[in-house]
Amino acid sequence: EAGVTQFPSHSVIEKGQTVTLRCDPISGHDNLYWYRRVMGKEIKFLLHFVKESKQDESGMPNNRFLAERTGGTYSTLKVQPAELEDSGVYFCASSHQPGQGPEKLFFGSGTQLSVL
């Protein structure tokens, strides 16, 4: 079974440019999460999809960030325009069915975003 995959693994862009991160969750996982870790800080929740619907986007920093999950499969996270403080590692995670009891998350390897 393939794990959670993220693309690209690294991205270096200039301030003001646009970047789109992609996440392919484990097949059949309804829940998809985006997290971010800025260097030296905690891993911070960004948002949560259940299938194609945004369940919780309370962690999204501002309206420069746009997440989508078309058809309830893969998800994209677009940052436009990117700012210096957006640099960090963006993790995607997925989990099985909602309502099935305490759940662990399966994480991708992350995208290291550097905004110069």
Added chain:
Amino acid sequence: SQQGEEDPQALSIQEGENATMNCSYKTSINNLQWYRQNSGRGLVHLILIRSNEREKHSGRLRVTLDTSKKSSSLLITASRAADTASYFCATARGSGGSNYKLTFGKGTLLTVNP
């Protein structure tokens, strides 16, 4: 606001020694989980302990949970160089469902020297 906070921030030990990491949190929880992250890789789930459990074992891992103190500890016995990684605790308020999410701390960087 930050829910989990690990202590210490960094820990360096010799191979064969035991490593203990602590985690404190602020609100009531349903379960607490520990994850490991090797450099450049994703987080890997290690162990989950429910709020009504006090101790759990998995291989060389031992986790305790004290809900009255809102704290947990992760003990790795007989450490190996391959245990070198960052360790994160994560708390969940619900048991599952559409509102389920984990809240992470800053992590403890464990270095096991050969």
